[in-house]
Amino acid sequence: MRILCIEDDQELMDYLLKGLSEEGHVVDAAKNGKDGLFLAMTEKYDVMLIDRMLPEVDGLTIIKTLRGAGNSTPILIFSALGEVDDRVKGLRSGGDDYLVKPFAFSELTARIEALYRRNQNTNDSEITLKARDVELDLLKREATRGERDIPLQATEFRLLEYLLRNKGQVVTRTMLLEYVWDYHFDPQTNVIDVHVSRLRHKIDSEDPQYLIKTKRGSGYIIEDA
Numbered sequence: 673m674r675i676l677c678i679e680d681d682q683e684l685m686d687y688l689l690k691g692l693s694e695e696g697h698v699v700d701a702a703k704n705g706k707d708g709l710f711l712a713m714t715e716k717y718d719v720m721l722i723d724r725m726l727p728e729v730d731g732l733t734i735i736k737t738l739r740g741a742g743n744s745t746p747i748l749i750f751s752a753l754g755e756v757d758d759r760v761k762g763l764r765s766g767g768d769d770y771l772v773k774p775f776a777f778s779e780l781t782a783r784i785e786a787l788y789r790r791n792q793n794t795n796d797s798e799i800t801l802k803a804r805d806v807e808l809d810l811l812k813r814e815a816t817r818g819e820r821d822i823p824l825q826a827t828e829f830r831l832l833e834y835l836l837r838n839k840g841q842v843v844t845r846t847m848l849l850e851y852v853w854d855y856h857f858d859p860q861t862n863v864i865d866v867h868v869s870r871l872r873h874k875i876d877s878e879d880p881q882y883l884i885k886t887k888r889g890s891g892y893i894i895e896d897a
Contacts, residue, residue, distance in 0.1 A: 673697045673698075673718040673719060673784070673788060673810075674697070674698045674699075674700070674716070674717050674718050674851070675692060675697050675698070675699045675700070675717060675718065675719050675720070675721060675784070676699075676700050676701075676702070676708070676711055676712055676715070676717045676719075676720045676721065677689070677692075677699055677700070677701050677702075677720075677721045678701075678702045678703075678704075678705065678708030678711075678712075678720070678721065678722045678723060678726060678731070678734065679701070679703070679721070679723045679726075679750075680703050680704060680723060680725075680726055680727055681723070682703070684773075685701055685703065687777075688721070688780075689701060691777050691781075692781075693826070694826065695781060695813075695826070696813060696826035696827075696829045696830055698830065698851065698852070698854050699854075700715065700717070700854070704726055704727045704728045704729070705726035705727065705728045705729025705730055705731065705733070705734055706728040706729050708722065708726070708729070708734060709729055709734045709737060709738075712734065712738055712743065712745075713737075713738070713741065713743070716745075717745050718745070718746075718788055718791075719745065719746050719747075719748065719784050719787050719788055719791075720745055720746070720747045720748070721747075721748050721750065721780075721784075722734055722735060722747055722748070722749055722750075722767075723749075723750055723751060724749055724750070724751035724753060724758075724762060725751065725752075725753070731749060731751070731762075732761065732762065732765040735747055735749070735762075735765045735766040735767055736765050736766060738766065739765075739766035745791075746768045746769075746787035746788065746790065746791045747766065747767045747768050747769075748767070748768065748769045748770075748771060748780075748783055748784065748787060749762040749763075749767040749769070749770045749771070750770075750771045750772070750773055750775065750780075751770070751771075751772065751773060752772070752773045753772075754772035754773075759772075768787055768790075769783050769786075769787060771783060785811050788810075788811070789811060799811050801833060801836035801837060802836070803836055803839045803883060803894050803895075803896045804881070804883060804896060805817055805818045806822075806836075806875060806883055808829075808832055808833060808836055810833065813829060815829070815832060815875075817875060817878075817883075820878065822874050822875060823874070824871075824874065827852060827853075827867055828867060828870060828871050828874070830851070830852045831848065831852050831867055831868070831871055832871060832875075834847075834848065834851045834852055835884065835892060835893075835894045836894060838894075839893075839894040839895070839896050840893070840894070840895060840896060841893065842887050842890045842891050842892070842893045843891045843892050843893065844890060844891040845858075845864055845891055846858075847891070848864055848891070848892075849864070852867075868884065868892060871884065872884050
């Protein structure tokens with residue numbers, strides 16, 4: 673998933689970035705409401721995590737602005753304000769869930785998954801990406817080919833997810849750098865080639881029909897036929 677996190681507490685932000693990245697998510701971060709609102713309005717996310725009390729623009733104002741603009745991305749509010757009235761105000765502003773600080777990271781990830789699943793209409797076909805006999809379960813974070821389990825590292829999971837989401841289309845190196853590594857520049861390394869090679873070995877080493885194909889000078893493609 674691609675997640676936006678708006679939080680002004682640097683210690684908490686670092687904790688969230690580390691934990692969510694280890695879970696295999698790509699996370700954009702903003703430390704004030706103004707920058708967070710700009711990202712929320714200009715980029716596409718699967719879930720947004722928004723602190724209620726922020727400098728420059730408060731969390732509830734961000735949410736009301738987004739909903740007023742027709743943005744329906746699931747939003748999880750987190751706040752030290754945990755009274756019933758506080759939670760009600762947060763949900764009525766347009767938030768989808770409300771988590772009181774301090775919270776357990778496991779509960780945060782469970783709520784993120786629930787919001788994502790709800791947004792995908794809780795349909796197995798919408799939380800599982802498929803091509804031929806390869807399946808990727810986005811919630812369980814498991815990959816299989818036929819009856820064989822494919823153990824993937826976090827970066828390999830994101831790479832396969834992006835290729836499957838765009839199956840039938842050529843995915844360029846620039847697209848992979850932006851989605852998988854969150855780079856908006858070319859690092860002038862062979863990082864993509866190395867990870868694609870590892871992913872191919874895990875997926876295709878025991879199968880005669882290769883899933884991931886190279887389009888010379890363009891990028892990579894998964895063809896479903």
